[in-house]
Amino acid sequence: MIFWTVFIVDVLLIFTAYVVNKNNAKYLMAGYNTMSVEERKKVDLENLLIFWKKFFVILAFASTLIFIISYLIFSEAVTAVIWSVCLIIPWPIFIYKLQKFVK
Numbered sequence: 001m002i003f004w005t006v007f008i009v010d011v012l013l014i015f016t017a018y019v020v021n022k023n024n025a026k027y028l029m030a031g032y033n034t035m036s037v038e039e040r041k042k043v044d045l046e047n048l049l050i051f052w053k054k055f056f057v058i059l060a061f062a063s064t065l066i067f068i069i070s071y072l073i074f075s076e077a078v079t080a081v082i083w084s085v086c087l088i089i090p091w092p093i094f095i096y097k098l099q100k101f102v103k
Helices: 002-019 037-041 045-073 076-088 090-101
Strands: none
Touching (some): 045 076, 045 090
């Protein structure tokens, strides 16, 4: 069951990485979708989307790799906790780094 969970989360992360683009960002990106037109002009959307894609792809790959290594070493319950934590830890960094794309 846990393998299916990891697989589904990976698919969602990869999907998120590739579905958001310049044309639909104003609808799909939280925060960006609530900005006024003037505020959106201050955002370096092109580079933000490059960062967005890299973040989600790396998160999917790294969390899966950590899951596999943990599964080989620890019990399934410990592996689930490790995998969950490795999915949570990058988010504050992601939010912090997003700030550099606003002029």
